[in-house]
Amino acid sequence: MSTALHWLALAFYLGATVVYLAFVISQRRGFFRMGRLILWIGWVLHTAAIAVAWVELGALPAASLRQSLDLFSWAIVGSALLLNLRLAIMVLGALAAPLGVVAMLAASVLPPAVQAPTPVFKSLWLTLHVATVMGAYGLLAVTCLGALLYLLLDWRIRAKKLGPLFKRLPSLSLVDALNHRALLAGFTLMTVGMITGAVYAQLVLGSYWRWDPKEVWSLITWLLYAALLHTRLVSGWRGRRGAWLAIAAFGVLLFTFIGVGLLMPGYHSFDAFTTVGGGQP
Amino acid sequence: MNLVLVGLNHRTAPVELRECLAPPEPEIPRRLQEAMRLEQVREVLMVATCNRVEVLAAGEDGDPLAEQLTRWLADGAPVRPAVLKESLYVHQGHEAVRHLFRVAASLDSLVVGEPQILGQIKEAFRTAAEAGASRSVLNRLLHKTFQVAKKVRTETRIGSAAVSVASAAVDLARKIFDDLAGRKALLIGAGEMAELAAEHLLGHGVNRVMVANRTLSRAVELSERLGGEAMGLSGVADVLAEVDIVITSTGSPEPIITRRLARAALRRRRGRPLFFIDIAVPRDVEPKVGELDGCYLYDVDDLTEVAEAGRQSRAAEARAAERIVESEVVKFMNWLAGLRAVPTISALTAKAEAIRIAELNRTLRDLGQSEGPQAQAMDRLTRSLVKKLLHDPILFIKGGERGQDHRSRRAQREQLAMVRRIFNLGQEPED
Known part of the structure; x- marks a missing residue:
């Protein structure tokens, strides 16, 4: 059931990507509305797929990299759609939809988890930890997209060549507002995610912080985003410098999310979860 | 009489070069008098705006006049002649007239249809007239020019839809700030163009416009109109x-906004962007300001890009305007050509009239009837004989004038000489 929904959602994301692409090329509002509708349907299907999987597993499906990437894709698309409700940035969907497709495709090619989740996975703290961290990842991915958009706009305005594409691009201040909100919300969720993670670690492993590679990289990521927020609020780094920093921070975030788990052994790595959990019934 | 126009505009020369050749306004009368001392120049007029420098002169021979005028324009400017040559255009005869008409009708403007240029040409004409540099030919030409500009403005919609530099600036501001509601603008300098831009901004939601000017009284005057400080x-x-x-x-x-000043402002603004529109020549904002993070700088040339779209949408109106210009050029050239034939025609009619009067008087004397219906009938007869006989030669003289470039000008001169020989009118007087 959840697999069927999963593939259906992916199909809708792909469809939305194509329609949004048509929008970017033709600049017709009709394509934008259609793309947005398809993306919304895809996201609702995706939400249903995750909900069904949750019920089937009895735990939030985030034990493997496959499931995490799937959640990541859901968070990116959801963040973009929800932020789009408040900020009329039409091209945002055109950027978020393909990113969602890539994350979801990556999830689809990975092998599914073989073992059933252990009871520790059903902890409320872990669910909170995973949900907030995933929400943060989605929002910060949108921040990165916003930063790219900001750089593009800034470059076009400075190049003083205002082509037809430029006419439909949002204004700088709107993109700035998007980055501001996404960053603020993303950073808050990330902070909550780290606290709930620490509480969960204390409950399950007996210590709040174990200097595990994932924890260290998470801390680095968190500090980077704290610096990004600080420079934005205090020193006014909203322009190109802020955008580059946002992109760099997201790069580190991606490494923390995917790279650390694959390259560095530790209890946080996706394969190790079941064994750690298994050791502590 | 020939007309020569030498100039450069926003399309042929960058703003740096235009500012090199544009003398400061109080200098213009002196420059005009200087030009009047040139051997070839009979009359001269100079239009210098932030988008163009045009010098229009009337003189005898086109080519040497064009050469002298070009040399005089470049004189003293720190520009290499080769660079200048690439940027200058030289028009003669009907092309010079057409160019002037097009400029005045705002068909050659950075933003087609913008209304300022006509006022600037009127001002240039006034300056030339006061300096004694504009006489019969230029007076007539400029009055015609104003008529043409007015005709274009009333008979086409080229001006009414004027997407001016000002509204191009508004579009850009909205790309940066999105909604202009609640934004503040600052005018530095109180030029006519700046006022227009400020009005556009106010019309799009900007809630306050401040005016800074060297002379405070002018700033106060403008800020009262705009409702700012x-x-x-x-x-x-x-x-x-x-x-x-x-x-x-x-x-x-000197630039008013230096990089240091802008940086200091940005620091206090906490990164809120700042949009500079520099419509001054020479520039008021250092170009480096535009490289700062959060600073956007557009000068007059940059606004061309934005104005491009507006130009295309009004292509049909522009074509209608071009047709008006074209027919007026022909009319003026006919007048100008007629001007050259005037001495010959009047000599011819004067000679014919003298012969008629002499012959008429002798015949009347012979008949012994200097008064009465018969005398009147003979007067009418001779009058119409002369008129009908001269009709074709005069048409020929005038018709020869239709030629417009300097080659047919030479042909025209030969025709006139021939007519003078045929009717034994003597040498053409030098004018």
Whole structure:
């Protein structure tokens, strides 16, 4: 059931990507509305797929990299759609939809988890930890997209060549507002995610912080985003410098999310979860 | 009489070169008198705006006049002749007339249809007239020019839809700030163009416009019209932290907004962007300001890009305007050509009239009837004989004038000489 929904959602994301692409090329509002509708349907299907999987597993499906990437894709698309409700940035969907497709495709090619989740996975703290961290990842991915958009706009305005594409691009201040909100919300969720993670670690492993590679990289990521927020609020780094920093921070975030788990052994790595959990019934 | 126009505009030359050749306004009468001392120049007029420098002269021979005028224009400007040559255009005869008509009708403007240029040409004409540099030919030409510009304005919609530099600036501001509601603008310098831009901004939601000017009284006057506040130039550094859009249009030879000033303002603005529109020649904002993070700088040339779209949408109106210009050029050239034939025609008619009167009087004397119906009938007869006989030669003289470039000008001169020989009218007087 959840697999069927999963593939259906992916199909809708792909469809939305194509329609949004048509929008970017033709600049017709009709394509934008259609793309947005398809993306919304895809996201609702995706939400249903995750909900069904949750019920089937009895735990939030985030034990493997496959499931995490799937959640990541859901968070990116959801963040973009929800932020789009408040900020009329039409091209945002055109950027978020393909990113969602890539994350979801990556999830689809990975092998599914073989073992059933252990009871520790059903902890409320872990669910909170995973949900907030995933929400943060989605929002910060949108921040990165916003930063790219900001750089593009800034470059076009400075190049003083205002082509037809430029006419439909949002204004700088709107993109700035998007980055501001996404960053603020993303950073808050990330902070909550780290606290709930620490509480969960204390409950399950007996210590709040174990200097595990994932924890260290998470801390680095968190500090980077704290610096990004600080420079934005205090020193006014909203322009190109802020955008580059946002992109760099997201790069580190991606490494923390995917790279650390694959390259560095530790209890946080996706394969190790079941064994750690298994050791502590 | 021939007409030569030498100039450069926003399309042929960058703003740096235009400012090199544009003398400061009070200098223009002196420059005109200088030009009047040139051997070939009979009459001269100079239009110098932030988008163009045009020199129009009337003289005898086209080619040497064009050469002298070009040399005189470049004289003293720190520009290499080769560079200048590439940027200059030289028009003669009907092409010079057409160019002037097109410029005045705002068909050659950075933003087609913008209304300022006509006023600037009127001002240039007034300056030339006061300096004694505009006489019969240029007076007539300029009056015709104003008529053509007015005709184009009333008979086409080229001006009514005027997407001016000002509204191009508004479009850009909206790309940066999205909604202009609640934004503040600062005018530095109180030029006509700046006022227009400010009105556009106010019309799109900008809620306050401050005016800074060297002479405070002018700033106060303008700010009262715009409903803002006035200050001297020294106040600029302080308000840069508050305003979002800055329009500069001073005549200052030194930049008003330096990189250091802009950086200091940005620091106090906490990264809120600042949009500079520099419509001054020479520039008021250092180009390096545009490289700062959060600073956007557009000068007059940059606004061309934005104005491009507006130009295309009004292509049909522009074609209608071009047709008006074209027919007026023909009319004026006919007048100008007629001007050359005038001495010959009047000599011819004077000679014919003298012969008629002499012969008529002799016949009447022989008949012994200097009064009465018969005398009147003979007077009518001779009059119409002369008129009908001269009709074709005069048409021929005038018709020969239709030629417009200097080659047919030579042909025209030969025709006139021939007519003078045929009727034994003597040498053409030098004018």
